[in-house]
Amino acid sequence: MVGKPERHVAVFGAGYIGLVTGACLAELGHRVVVRDIDPDKVALLRAGDVPIYEPGLGDLIARNKERLTFTLDLAETLDGAEIAYVCVDTPPSPSGDADLSRLWTVVKSLEGAAHLRAVVVKSTVPVGTGARVRAALDAAGLAHVGYAANPEFTAEGRAVTDFLRPDRIVIGSADEATAALIAELHEGVEGPVVVMDVRSAEMVKLASNALLATKISFINEIATLCEKTGADVEEVARAVGLDHRLGPHFLRPGIGWGGSCFPKDSEALRQLASNTGYHLQLLSAVIDVNNLQKRRAVQKLHDELGTLAGMRVALLGLTFKPGTDDMREAPSTVLAARLLAEGAEVRCWDPMARPAAVEPWSSTTRHPTPELALEGADAAIVVTEWPQLKEVDWAGAASVMRRPVLYDGRNLFDPAAMRELGYTYMSVGRP
Ligand SMILES: NC(=O)C1=CN([C@@H]2O[C@H](COP(=O)(O)OP(=O)(O)OC[C@H]3O[C@@H](n4cnc5c(N)ncnc54)[C@H](O)[C@@H]3O)[C@@H](O)[C@H]2O)C=CC1
Ligand SMILES: O=C(O)[C@H]1O[C@H](OP(=O)(O)OP(=O)(O)OC[C@H]2O[C@@H](n3ccc(=O)[nH]c3=O)[C@H](O)[C@@H]2O)[C@H](O)[C@@H](O)[C@@H]1O
Numbered sequence: 009m010v011g012k013p014e015r016h017v018a019v020f021g022a023g024y025i026g027l028v029t030g031a032c033l034a035e036l037g038h039r040v041v042v043r044d045i046d047p048d049k050v051a052l053l054r055a056g057d058v059p060i061y062e063p064g065l066g067d068l069i070a071r072n073k074e075r076l077t078f079t080l081d082l083a084e085t086l087d088g089a090e091i092a093y094v095c096v097d098t099p100p101s102p103s104g105d106a107d108l109s110r111l112w113t114v115v116k117s118l119e120g121a122a123h124l125r126a127v128v129v130k131s132t133v134p135v136g137t138g139a140r141v142r143a144a145l146d147a148a149g150l151a152h153v154g155y156a157a158n159p160e161f162t163a164e165g166r167a168v169t170d171f172l173r174p175d176r177i178v179i180g181s182a183d184e185a186t187a188a189l190i191a192e193l194h195e196g197v198e199g200p201v202v203v204m205d206v207r208s209a210e211m212v213k214l215a216s217n218a219l220l221a222t223k224i225s226f227i228n229e230i231a232t233l234c235e236k237t238g239a240d241v242e243e244v245a246r247a248v249g250l251d252h253r254l255g256p257h258f259l260r261p262g263i264g265w266g267g268s269c270f271p272k273d274s275e276a277l278r279q280l281a282s283n284t285g286y287h288l289q290l291l292s293a294v295i296d297v298n299n300l301q302k303r304r305a306v307q308k309l310h311d312e313l314g315t316l317a318g319m320r321v322a323l324l325g326l327t328f329k330p331g332t333d334d335m336r337e338a339p340s341t342v343l344a345a346r347l348l349a350e351g352a353e354v355r356c357w358d359p360m361a362r363p364a365a366v367e368p369w370s371s372t373t374r375h376p377t378p379e380l381a382l383e384g385a386d387a388a389i390v391v392t393e394w395p396q397l398k399e400v401d402w403a404g405a406a407s408v409m410r411r412p413v414l415y416d417g418r419n420l421f422d423p424a425a426m427r428e429l430g431y432t433y434m435s436v437g438r439p
Pocket of ligand 2: 263
């Protein structure tokens with residue numbers, strides 16, 4: 009990009025966020041070295057393969073291979089680097105707080121890197137983490153190195169687009185020069201830059217995910233009430249969303265939210281509050297509603313079939329949403345475990361998921377098409393709204409199922425049409 013300085017960026021973590029960040033920064037004209045500690049991942053990336061499914065990412069990596077390299081080696085990562093981006097995972101710890109051990113490993117590894125101009129944390133972290141990282145850098149003789157929080161708001165399956173055309177770029181920093189450096193790094197990205205203090209930037213990330221989760225739990229709770237009162241939640245959500253103050257997004261009722269972030273970040277925010285002695289009442293209810301939503305699906309099948317013991321149930325879709333292979337905190341895991349615990353046989357279909365061969369998946373069977381998963385089934389649950397499910401010959405499927413009982417956990421189908429085909433059809437919040 010003409011006139012724009014090329015920066016040398018070291019990215020720690022070659023996961024969803026590190027890879028997208030690295031590839032997009034390279035696309036913007038910067039020189040990027042991505043480091044991971046997983047030798048298989050690095051070997052794959054070096055061979056030109058992409059270890060995750062993310063539309064457009066492979067092309068971006070291939071197109072920028074002159075400026076984008078992958079390594080296991082720390083010295084190679086830091087050699088000449090001006091900015092270190094921390095993109096490692098921050099999973100839940102046994103207490104529900106975010107586990108920051110990987111972040112601390114990276115921060116420790118920067119101790120000799122006096123040539124850095126800035127350390128940037130992109131990983132989602134509890135409010136106050138930046139202050140602790142700042143203190144650690146100061147203690148390591150890196151007081152001259154700037155610090156910034158630059159949380160990420162991309163959604164999986166559209167991460168490249170979200171990165172290059174975000175609603176906003178949030179930069180939290182105590183010093184103007186560092187904020188300006190990180191803003192300049194994003195030149196070419198189409199989105200407003202919002203600069204604030206570090207703690208506020210950390211809170212923006214957690215509050216945004218919590219509010220999105222709140223909208224979904226809210227509409228799911230309204231859906232339950234629609235079932236009890238005969239209203240249709242799809243009509244309700246459509247009209248509620250037309251109010252410009254409320255907006256149509258994240259009002260799709262369903263089987264519950266999952267994924268690598270909503271569950272862990274909402275729990276981490278709840279624990280962050282608990283650690284200050286405050287109980288976040290609203291967020292606690294949001295989490296409870298979500299947990300119940302998955303169990304309600306199993307209960308509905310139980311009520312319909314009388315028992316689940318010995319029943320054959322097909323799970324259609326396993327990933328937490330379509331367009332990704334990510335199984336982290338997918339509602340399907342709870343459904344499979346609950347169904348197995350009730351004595352059901354579980355048959356699965358998903359076009360992309362690769363669940364680990366551990367429970368509950370090791371006790372289920374996997375089938376290459378929805379039709380094969382439905383063979384001999386007493387009931388099926390639409391768990392993920394994969395477009396392929398729209399292509400299924402549902403009339404034919406009804407005849408291969410032992411009983412055509414369908415719980416549509418994503419309101420994919422028209423109730424009247426499915427009942428016409430002979431299905432005992434249940435969905436979320438619709439008569
Ligand atoms: N996945 C998503 O859509 C989003 C994730 N985030 C946040 O971004 C962070 C990263 O998330 P993901 O990319 O999904 O995680 P991930 O698990 O896909 O990737 C993390 C990577 O870091 C590597 N790693 C661990 N320790 C390391 C070290 N010391 N040095 C170098 N690499 C190391 C791991 O091997 C792994 O490849 C998390 O805090 C997450 O909450 C934020 C927004 C969206
Ligand atoms: O912090 C993160 O990791 C990211 O978490 C979410 O992104 P993601 O988890 O990829 O997926 P979403 O598209 O937000 O869906 C999350 C879950 O909510 C469910 N959902 C979403 C929208 C809706 O209306 N209804 C609904 O049930 C989805 O099925 C899915 O299980 C946020 O959308 C991102 O902004 C954020 O950066």
